[in-house]
Amino acid sequence: xxxxxxxxxxxxxxxxxxxxxxxxxxxxxxxxxxxxxxxxxxxxxxxxxxxxxxxxxxxxxxxxxxxxxxxxxxxxxxxxxxxxxxxxxxxxxxxxxxxxxxxxxxxxxxxxxxxxxxxxxxxxxxxxxxxxxxxx
Numbered sequence: 001x002x003x004x005x006x007x008x009x010x011x012x013x014x015x016x017x018x019x020x021x022x023x024x025x026x027x028x029x030x031x032x033x034x035x036x037x038x039x040x041x042x043x044x045x046x047x048x049x050x051x052x053x054x055x056x057x058x059x060x061x062x063x064x065x066x067x068x069x070x071x072x073x074x075x076x077x078x079x080x081x082x083x084x085x086x087x088x089x090x091x092x093x094x095x096x097x098x099x100x101x102x103x104x105x106x107x108x109x110x111x112x113x114x115x116x117x118x119x120x121x122x123x124x125x126x127x128x129x130x131x132x133x134x135x136x
Contacts, residue, residue, distance in 0.1 A: 009062060009087035011035055011043055012079045019054060019063060023073035062086055105129055
C-alpha cells in the first residue's frame with residue numbers, strides 16, 4: 001500500500017507519534033523506518049514508510065531528528081511545527097491553481113487567507129483583492 005506524506009503527518013498528529021529508524025543487525029536487514037504512537041507501538045495504518053519518504057519529510061522541515069542515535073541503534077524523529085501545520089492543511093480539499101495564486105496575492109498585500117471559503121467564489125476573491133488594492 002502506498003502512503004502519502006499527508007497521511008503520515010496526520011497520523012503523527014493524531015497519535016502524538018514519532019518516526020523511529022531502527023538500524024538492522026545484518027546485511028540483509030539494514031534499517032526499518034516505523035511510524036509509531038506516543039507509547040512506542042507501531043501504527044497499524046502506517047506501519048512503515050520508506051527511507052525516501054522520511055528524507056522528504058526531513059527536507060521539508062516536517063520532522064526533525066530528536067537526539068542522537070541511542071545504544072539500541074534507534075534514531076527518533078519528531079514532528080515540527082511546520083509538519084503540524086502541513087498536517088492540518090492536508091485535511092483541506094485541494095484548491096484550484098487560481099485560488100492558490102489569489103491566496104498568495106492576498107497574503108502579499110498583508111491580509112490573511114479567509115478561514116472559511118464555503119460558499120465563496122473565485123469572483124468574490126478577486127473582488128476582495130481589488131477592494132484591498134484600491135484601499136491601499
